Amino acid sequence: KSMNYPLIITGAGASYDLLTRSEFPHTDIDLDYWVPPLTNQLFKPQFESIINKYQEIDDLTSYIRAKLRTNNSNNTFETILTKQFSESTLKNSDFYKSFMSLLFYLSDLFNTITQKYYRQHNNYKALKRIIEQTSKKAIFVNFNYDLLLEKSIGKDQVEYIDDYIKEPFPIIKIHGAFNWYWARVVDAWGENKKTSYELSLNVAQGLLSPETKKERWELLINKKLTNPRQLSSHGINSINAYSYHPAIALPIVNKNNFVCPTKHVDYFKSQLRQVDRIIIVGWKAADEFIRNLLTIELKMRSIPIAFIGKENMNNIVESLDLEIQENITLKNDKGFSNFISSDEAEKFLS
Numbered sequence: 001k002s003m004n005y006p007l008i009i010t011g012a013g014a015s016y017d018l019l020t021r022s023e024f025p026h027t028d029i030d031l032d033y034w035v036p037p038l039t040n041q042l043f044k045p046q047f048e049s050i051i052n053k054y055q056e057i058d059d060l061t062s063y064i065r066a067k068l069r070t071n072n073s074n075n076t077f078e079t080i081l082t083k084q085f086s087e088s089t090l091k092n093s094d095f096y097k098s099f100m101s102l103l104f105y106l107s108d109l110f111n112t113i114t115q116k117y118y119r120q121h122n123n124y125k126a127l128k129r130i131i132e133q134t135s136k137k138a139i140f141v142n143f144n145y146d147l148l149l150e151k152s153i154g155k156d157q158v159e160y161i162d163d164y165i166k167e168p169f170p171i172i173k174i175h176g177a178f179n180w181y182w183a184r185v186v187d188a189w190g191e192n193k194k195t196s197y198e199l200s201l202n203v204a205q206g207l208l209s210p211e212t213k214k215e216r217w218e219l220l221i222n223k224k225l226t227n228p229r230q231l232s233s234h235g236i237n238s239i240n241a242y243s244y245h246p247a248i249a250l251p252i253v254n255k256n257n258f259v260c261p262t263k264h265v266d267y268f269k270s271q272l273r274q275v276d277r278i279i280i281v282g283w284k285a286a287d288e289f290i291r292n293l294l295t296i297e298l299k300m301r302s303i304p305i306a307f308i309g310k311e312n313m314n315n316i317v318e319s320l321d322l323e324i325q326e327n328i329t330l331k332n333d334k335g336f337s338n339f340i341s342s343d344e345a346e347k348f349l350s
Helices: 012-016 045-051 055-068 077-091 093-117 123-134 148-152 161-165 196-202 204-208 262-272 288-300 313-319 322-327 336-341 344-349
Strands: 006-010 139-142 171-173 176-187 218-221 240-248 277-281 305-308 328-332
Touching: 012 148, 045 093, 055 077, 055 093, 077 093, 093 148, 093 176, 093 196, 093 204, 093 240, 123 148, 123 336, 123 344, 139 262, 161 171, 161 218, 161 262, 171 176, 171 262, 196 204, 196 240, 262 288, 277 344, 288 322, 305 336, 313 328, 322 328, 328 344, 336 344
Parallel strands: 006 139, 006 277, 139 171, 277 305, 305 328
Antiparallel strands: 176 218, 176 240
């Protein structure tokens, strides 16, 4: 009998519900302060010290906060930012700078959250234990910029991007990670004193335009947990230098909005044919790309899905493609912690 092969898809809700606060000392105030945000909370007051480092997002932050104050359920961080990105930049190309600055802010924020929030005892660790008892392997699709999953399963020290897809727990990082950077060669004449932040802001439109060709860029992991704002450019010779900018996807609604290498996507497609059960944790299923891949696969065969969420969970399920809805055999609207602590996880995985 072949072993089970689960696909586990994790979104912001999985990081948010990573651990149970009461299991840690009340003096551990970082756990209250640095809870990983859901998307609408990316500009939470707690993060003001990081927000203030990036003056170029001041207007954008103010605008998004103002729009989110209304009770209009159509206004989400993603929808507001998507509209801004597609419309405001047409009227004023200087606005591209605020979006580039936002990428650096997000990189900084999730670097800080990963360092300050991670604890050795958490739900990913418990899930890993259950997987090792039932199926020995699993493939993860992870939408989060943080490295909380990677740290929990021993993949946070990888040197190269392709190490992410090594077994027994390959991870497909659809939107990249805070320590993923694009390296591109720039003309070093007079530029070598500038930080990568300044260099990236100067050509933000060219770097963020959907038409931009990335063939000459290199995707790297930055293992020094440096402040992205201070990241220097790196001289190659007297003529050229490397400049770095975060390889993470803007939180906008766009079916091609992913930075995951093509090799990883192809690997995922090849593995998807062997997957025999799917667990979705805290993912709003807004990513059209992965949803389409799942729908195509589910049209060909029936795979049981466990859908784990909290807020607006029924609305999310109702918005899913019929093929996905019909395969949901387990719904848990009490979140990741509840799924792990009940017997549901063991039963579903075995």
